[in-house]
Amino acid sequence: MSRFSVRNLDVTIDGHPLLRNVNLEVASGEFCVITGPSGSGKTTFIRLLLSQLRPSQGEIAIDGTPIPRFPAPDRGVVFQDYSVFPHKTALQNVLVGLEFKKARVFGRLFGRRRQPLISAARRALADVGLESSVEKYPSQLSGGMRQRLAIAQAMIVRPKVLLLDEPFGALDPDTRAQLHRVVLKLWRESQATIIMVTHDLQEARALATRLVTFGFAKGGGGTIVADEIVGEKGSVVTPFAETRTGRSPRHRRRKHR
Ligand SMILES: Nc1ncnc2c1ncn2[C@@H]1O[C@H](COP(=O)(O)OP(=O)(O)OP(=O)(O)O)[C@@H](O)[C@H]1O
Numbered sequence: 486m487s488r489f490s491v492r493n494l495d496v497t498i499d500g501h502p503l504l505r506n507v508n509l510e511v512a513s514g515e516f517c518v519i520t521g522p523s524g525s526g527k528t529t530f531i532r533l534l535l536s537q538l539r540p541s542q543g544e545i546a547i548d549g550t551p552i553p554r555f556p557a558p559d560r561g562v563v564f565q566d567y568s569v570f571p572h573k574t575a576l577q578n579v580l581v582g583l584e585f586k587k588a589r590v591f592g593r594l595f596g597r598r599r600q601p602l603i604s605a606a607r608r609a610l611a612d613v614g615l616e617s618s619v620e621k622y623p624s625q626l627s628g629g630m631r632q633r634l635a636i637a638q639a640m641i642v643r644p645k646v647l648l649l650d651e652p653f654g655a656l657d658p659d660t661r662a663q664l665h666r667v668v669l670k671l672w673r674e675s676q677a678t679i680i681m682v683t684h685d686l687q688e689a690r691a692l693a694t695r696l697v698t699f700g701f702a703k704g705g706g707g708t709i710v711a712d713e714i715v716g717e718k719g720s721v722v723t724p725f726a727e728t729r730t731g732r733s734p735r736h737r738r739r740k741h742r
Pocket residue numbers: 498503521522523524525526527528529530
C-alpha cells in the first residue's frame with residue numbers, strides 16, 4: 486500500500502512543453518485510471534512515475550519520500566506491447582524480476598536457493614491463470630496470455646505501485662473482461678496502488694475508484710483537466726476536489742468487493 490504524490494510537475498523537452506503543472510495525490514490502495522486524448526502526455530506521465538524520465542520541475546514522492554532517480558522494483562509496469570522476453574519461457578520471464586531483486590541482496594542464486602523462487606514464480610503464474618503454460622515461450626501464447634504473463638512478471642516483486650499503460654488496448658472484449666478480473670483480484674489481494682492508462686471510457690469506469698482526465702494546457706503541453714471519484718456502477722460520484730470521501734478507504738474497497 487502506498488501513497489503517490491505529484492506536485493507542480495513540468496516537463497519540457499527541446500523547448501516544447503510535454504506536461505504542465507500536473508498535481509495529483511493518489512491515496513494508498515487506490516485504483517486510479519487515467520484517460521485523455523492522444524498526445525496529452527499520459528505515457529510521459531507514466532514514464533516519469535517510473536523514473537524513465539526526469540521532470541524539468543516539480544516532485545514525485547511515494548509515501549512522502551522522493552522516488553529514486555532510476556527505475557526500481559517498488560514500481561512495476563505493464564505496457565501495451567507485451568514487455569516480456571521472447572527468448573525466455575513464461576517461468577523464466579517471471580523469474581527474471583525476482584532473481585534480479587534477490588540477487589542484489591544475495592549475489593547470483595544457484596541450486597537449492599533458487600527453489601523457493603521457482604515456487605513463487607509458479608504461484609504468480611497460477612494467480613494469472615497460466616499454470617499450464619509455464620514452459621511455453623511468448624510466441625506460443627495468445628495476446629491475452631502474454632499480457633497476463635507481463636502482469637505476473639510485474640507483480641512477482643510485490644511493487645508498491647503498479648503502472649499499466651493501455652495494457653489491454655490490443656485485446657478483444659472477452660479477453661479484456663477476463664484480464665479485468667485478473668487485475669482486480671491482484672489489486673484486492675496485494676493492496677497495491679494501481680495507476681492505469683486507457684482510452685476505453687467504459688473500462689475506465691468499470692475499474693476505477695478514481696478517474697483522472699488529461700487534456701491540453703493553454704500554450705501547449707498536457708495537464709489534468711478533471712479528477713473524479715467513481716462509484717460502484719461506474720457513475721461519477723463527485724469531482725475529487727470537492728469531497729473528502731474520496732480519501733476514505735471504505736469507498737475504494739466497497740466498489741470492488
Ligand atoms: N522523448 C520525447 N521527446 C520529445 N517529445 C516527446 C517525447 N516523448 C513524448 N513526446 C511528445 O509528448 C507528447 C505526449 O506524448 P505521450 O506519448 O505522453 O502521449 P499520450 O497521451 O500517451 O498519447 P497516446 O494516447 O497516443 O498514447 C506528444 O506530443 C509526443 O510527441
